Amino acid sequence: MCRIINNDTEKVKLIENYFSPLDCVDTILRHLSKQGRYSYGLSEYCCVRMSEWYDKDEKKERSYIGDGNIEFIGYAPFFNEDIKTIVSNEEFIKWIKLYAEQYIELYGQKDVIDEYVNMIQEKLNKNS
Numbered sequence: 312m313c314r315i316i317n318n319d320t321e322k323v324k325l326i327e328n329y330f331s332p333l334d335c336v337d338t339i340l341r342h343l344s345k346q347g348r349y350s351y352g353l354s355e356y357c358c359v360r361m362s363e364w365y366d367k368d369e370k371k372e373r374s375y376i377g378d379g380n381i382e383f384i385g386y387a388p389f390f391n392e393d394i395k396t397i398v399s400n401e402e403f404i405k406w407i408k409l410y411a412e413q414y415i416e417l418y419g420q421k422d423v424i425d426e427y428v429n430m431i432q433e434k435l436n437k438n439s
Contacts, residue, residue, distance in 0.1 A: 404432055 411424045 404428075 408428055411428050415421045415424050
């Protein structure tokens, strides 16, 4: 996921093999709206952290997005090292939009995806 923030399109293609962009957008939205496992509020910056341990049930590498204190769980099966990147809200929404564009191109559902992205943007604006 870090590579996407840095606009590495090859990594975007790799990610598509492992999980759908909609899963990413949906999970982030649920997390930001406090319907997920942890309550979470975005501050001025987001912290993206990749970790090398595996979930016992899922057998996949986990990644975390959080503000440094509270973590958001997603999956990034192909990362083998810890990475920590701080990005602005503007960069974060670019990253979400990149996932959304890929999903729409592959699977359609533009109205649904656009609604997710807009809701995420509203949350970011409200919390910045």
